[in-house]
Amino acid sequence: MATTAIFRRLARPCRGRAASTAVRPRAAVFFPGQGSQAPGMLAPWAAAHPQATRDVVDAISRALDDAALVRLLTDGGADADMQRTSNAQPAILATSVLIARVLAQEHGVAVARSHFDYVLGHSLGEITGFVAAGVLTLEDGLRVVRRRGQAMEAAVAAWYAGRGLAAPAAGAAPPHELGMAALVVPRDRLEPVMTAISRFQQAEFLAMLPAPTAPPVDRVVELANINSSAQVVLSGTRAGIAHLAGELGLRAVRLNVAAPFHSSVLLPAAQDLFDVVAVSGPDAVPFAEYAPAATGVQIVSNTTARPFASTADIRQSIVDGCTLPVNWYGSIRHLVDACGVTRFLAIGPGRATATLVAREVGAAADVVFAADPAGLAAAAAALRVAS
Structure with missing residues (x-):
């Protein structure tokens, strides 16, 4: 991505500006990428919201048939197992979707036009956004990120092998x-x-x-x-x-x-994902029609920092996201400066991405965190107060 093109995009007006309601500020919800994974990350949610957690765990079982991952999420285990890309990505997506569901079911804050105009996610979080916006089901989103993680692991292994290098041992x-x-x-x-x-x-x-x-x-x-x-x-x-x-x-x-996400090392992973995002085929995952004009919620692309135009663009983004850089800065600045967003809700484990956004927007927008059970009610209350 040329540097000059990035900064030219920041100055462009907001196209297809979502129609916000008169009773709330223009708002966006976003989801984190990889890095916030931890063994047992569903355990506090199971204690605080057992039914919602069971529903998500059941979806993991149906989609992936992976009892070891379920145990890693609910009971804990070796950190090395959770750091594997093929485990970390479905773990973060599942946890983020669980938080979004609890917010909607128990606090009335849904990823819908009643509360938000835009959805986005950082890297992996973009696929979580597709699930939250209804373009993918939770089960299909889990299948996509498991395949994505496996393909990325294979690409890294192939890079080491192709150079005659040993994959680094843990701690080295x-x-x-x-x-x-x-x-x-x-x-x-x-x-x-x-x-x-x-x-x-x-x-x-x-x-x-x-x-x-x-x-x-x-x-x-x-x-x-x-x-x-x-x-x-x-x-x-x-x-x-x-x-x-x-x-x-x-x-x-x-x-x-x-x-090394978003680099040419992962080109083989991008090629592998073509079968997953294809319109048909044995490995193809179904996508619902993306219709922002009907739903009132637009999904913002990681790579262009602009809302997607079609379902075909969303499919392609899953391939492109392996190798192209994430323009998160451009996305946030565009929403604040061109689209008039003054409220962000960060949904997902960890606070790194949300802290980045809060520091970037400063006093221009409020950033509300929804990262753990203890803070969920306060997050929902903050959203209601700011309406």
């Missing part, structure tokens, strides 16, 4: 280990940092043209996320991330993920 940190790291960007420095990253990637690409070969380990690095005006995320090897962070003079903070 060799230079070739793949992953992600956040860079802390100084105030008002996002655009020059983005320009520098773009120039680095262009130079590396041009250096390979005379004789295409795999880049050395300390050059495997790509832009993965533009999270806010103060944070971007790189995907690649430890050595590659350290090299580029050093050139930029920025501090890199390692993220709690097991793959």
Whole structure:
């Protein structure tokens, strides 16, 4: 994604602006991506909301037939098992949908036009948003992210094998280990940092043209996320991330993920997902028709930072999301600056994504957190008070 294109998009007006009601502010609900997973993450919900939790657990069983994952979610277990991408992604999606259901069933706050104009999610959270908005059922959403996680694991294993490298052992940190790291960007420095990253990637690409070969380990690095005006995320090897962070003079903070999401390393995963999002075929997952004009709720794309236009675009986004960067900053700024959103509800485990949004929007919008049973009633009350 060209840097200049990102900043041009921020200035465009809100197209197809959702019609908000007269009794509440314009609002958006969003869901987190990978990184907030933990063994036993459904246990507090089972204690506080047993029936809603049983319904979600039953959906996991029907969709995935994975008793080990259910035990990991409800009883706990080894953290290494939960860190596996094929477990972490359905775990976070299921927990986020559970929270959304409890909010709707017990507090009357639903992902519908009565409360929200826009739905979005960070990376994996975008697929959670498809479930919350009714484009996918919970069971089909779980099938999609399980297949997505498995395909990503296979792509990472193939990358190591193709280079004759051993996959890192737990607790090890060799230079070739793949992953992600956040860079802390100084105030008002996002655009020059983005320009520098773009120039680095262009130079590396041009250096390979005379004789295409795999880049050395300390050059495997790509832009993965533009999270806010103060944070971007790189995907690649430890050595590659350290090299580029050093050139930029920025501090890199390692993220709690097991793959270099939103990078070319995951191209085989993107190719695998074509069968899942196809209109027909043995592996195809059904999608409901996306009709924002009828529902009054628009889903915002991670990659374009604009609402999706069609179901076909949503299907394609599941493929593209493996390798293209997340423009979260562009999405949030567009909703606030062009669409007039003044309220955000963060639904899902953990608070990292919600904290990013709160810091980005400042006093321009309220951000309400719905992350744990203890805070749910307060979140619902805050939404009602702000109406």
